[in-house]
Amino acid sequence: MSSRHDMTGERTPTMADVAAAAGVSRALVSIVLRDVPGASDETRRRVRQVAHDLGYRPNAAAQVLRRARSGNLGVLFSPRYPFEVEIAEAMYPAAHELAYRVVLGAMAPGRNLDDAVEELLEYRCEALVIVGVDHPDRWFDELKGRVPVVRVGWPRSGAAVDVVHTHEGRGVDAAVAHLVDLGHRRIEFVDGGDLPGARQRRRGYLTGMRRRGLQDASHVTVGDYTDQGGANAALKLLADDELPTAVIAANDWSAIGLLTTFLRHGVRVPDDISVVGYDDSLLARRTYLDLTSVAQDTTKLANAAVTLAARRLDGSLDPPTETVIEPVLIVRSSTTAPRRVPIAPDRNTRP
DSSP: OOEOOTTSOEEEOOOOHHHHTTTOOHHHHHHHTTTTTTSHHHHHHHHHHHHHHHTOOOHHHHHHHHHHSSOEEEEOOOSSSHHHHHHHHHHHHHHHHHHHEEEEEOOOOTTTHHHHHHHHHHTTTTEEEEEOOOOOHHHHHHHHSSOOOEEESOOOOOSOOOEEOOOOHHHHHHHHHHHHTTTTEEEEEOOOOTTTTTTHHHHHHHHHHHHHTTTOOOOOOOOOOSSHHHHHHHHHHTSSOOOOSSSEEEEHHHHHHHHHHHHHHHHOOOTOEEEEEEEEHHHHHOTOOOOOOEEHHHEEEEEEEEHHHHHHHHOOOOOOOEEEOHHHEEEOTOOOOOOOOOOSSSSSSOO
């Protein structure tokens, strides 16, 4: 923790001292002392009283520096994926709480990633929150040399940046446990390829099946995070001699492609086959879909990302930090007990 000294060499109180004495975060002290929205009346009264009692005086040089700052937080995401859109939306209240403004940068087909980043930096973004982007570690390290970076949706890699993600494997394991408890044994997994979190979700499925003695019944079908990818996977399953009794998709969009394709071919969900998604996006919550899904808490993810960015900017973080949010399975009407006794698959387990 940094400290200040007066002309006599005596240590003077810092904002961190006020935060510790008031039992609040340093960022909240900053909000109160700058008299900006984001703190309750009671918190403002307590913080100001503590500051007065400690004899805290704002550092004039630091105030000049803050006035020169933009207060802008850049968020880069893809509007093609509903989950990333929800993360971007959740950034607004999270940033407002710490007196930052959100500047959105959308990735779209044909748009260069470096151009999108440069545009955010032209808006004087002090830090960047990058959601779901897959790029080499070296690129993130080079960008971190220019501005603090928080990566959302990927576990820690070789890049020395802060990361926030859901514990993907536990989420899929919970889905496997739910289906096994219902009586399912032939449970298919539709993969997400190399997209954010997909590798961990696939591993969670294989581990979950093995943990329950079902490794010989496990099978992974190629897919992605789109409804078309889910539809293609459904057609492959329909071409087999016998359908599995349940399918876990790598995300909700893929699950919806599965579900609608099954229905078009006369396969009832969940009577003939149960379907589970991942993300618990707005789509999953629609009453006409009512999809069982693994929920990623977008509010917690956004709060964690903004907090890491703010702490990196105020110098209170040293090594790169990884924040992991626990997922929760939300059970809806797309899953039920199997209506038929599954026949053991006559195919070998494929990787």
